[in-house]
Amino acid sequence: VNDVIIRSDRFGEIEIEPDRLIEFPDGILGFPESRRFAMLDANDSGLYFWLQCVEDPALAFLSVIPWEFFPDYAVDLSDEIERSLAVAAESDVLVLSLVTVQADTRELTANLLGPLVINVVAKRGCQLVLADSGFSVRAPLAVA
């Protein structure tokens, strides 16, 4: 099987095996046509990842694993979601929050209201909407 080549605006040319791409069958809210993403380490912390879209070279999301920044955060997966993502074990699941740089303060914030849930084994993901959870779309990533 041939590698997929993404000519990314941010990262230049990325070559990746197709089975390492993560598919979002329903897209990401506001980007319904963007289905396949390459997940790239943003630094060596193991906490930050870029999600570079295959279909749209200009589209890249910065994301963060939320747990260590927000110890009280919780994402409850319904049976329906687990089924649609083919979750077999809890360890299959990776939760990511999309990161925004606030224009005025340059502060980084995480979207806790609409987390990405990814089955890292099946390479399938979706964006959840935690309506009525009270979680923020702009939770500051506190600097140590």
Place this chain on the structure above:
Amino acid sequence: VLVLTRRANQSIVVGNDVVVTVLEVRGDQVRIGIKAPRHVTVHREEVFAEIQKANREAVLSAGFDAELTLPVPKPAATPQD
């Protein structure tokens, strides 16, 4: 857009298995009941719009900086043993 008139306790069927019922009309507020299969997600439009907007902002803002300083979490209190 399909526009139709319903009274309280009257319903609309969408597709085969989604039923939208007007429960109560009071002034400019309408209470609505929605019966849908579990795999159909139902949300207030504002919540959807808020997340769409946040997603777009995330893409745009992350494009500004070639080098972002990524915060590290505060070290967790180590349990005493």
